[in-house]
Amino acid sequence: MPHIKNAESAKLRIDKWLWAARFFKTRSLAIAAIESGKVEINEVRVKPAKSLDIGDLIAIRLGPYQFVVEVLLLSDKRGPAPQAQKLYKETEESIRRREELAFERKAQAQIVTRGEGRPTKKDRREIERFKSGAW
Template sequence: MNTFDEKNDNAKFRIDKWLWAARFFKTRSLSVDALECGKVLCNGVRVKPAKSVAIGDMLSIRIGPYQFLVEVLALSSNRGPASQAQMLYKETEESFLRRKAQSDELKAQPMPTFFRGRPTKRDRREIEKLKGSVW
């Protein structure tokens, strides 16, 4: 069963449903939140969740530190496997290379020391010394 809408070429779908079906967001509510916060632009313009997306639209999607620039190739409002979701869009080469470089740069940075867990009693004393406050 194919999830793409092939019978109607001029069909349009809500952008929040399309983002969810294309697996950019895990839930529709996360895609709605991203749209309302301005993290998704359609053809360079900030849009609302009910905006219709059409084939050929260029979407700019910011997820965390990464920016995706994708072209809509197919429409679907049904969430399917990742292999089908990847056929809904095509990421630009420039966007892919920028994300790859950014990912490599983030991996090369040392892991912050505060990820070791809860501070020990000794660590807490050193923090208090740095702050300059005494109980």
């Protein structure tokens, strides 16, 4: 995965970087997320053609989760995931919030009780008696 090495002249479009860093599967998805306001650079909404610099903080909302990452390297080539993870560093606060949210969502999923299926004939009779007030 070739990286742009000259930090002084290193600039890259945000949509290309998000795609290369594997936050989105296609550039079209990255552009759609940027245009809908789900991506911010240094707490400012941006357009897909916005230039990205090394050291910028990017906030990315993906579903219920929000990633806040610092740009370490710039690359316009999409490579394997281990190399893509070297392009950025997620902030400790972001990691903590995502883990808390994942724990809460998992706990809520366990609280939801699933029905046991269709009521039996006996259950239906009891429900009818309860509804009619004969209980």
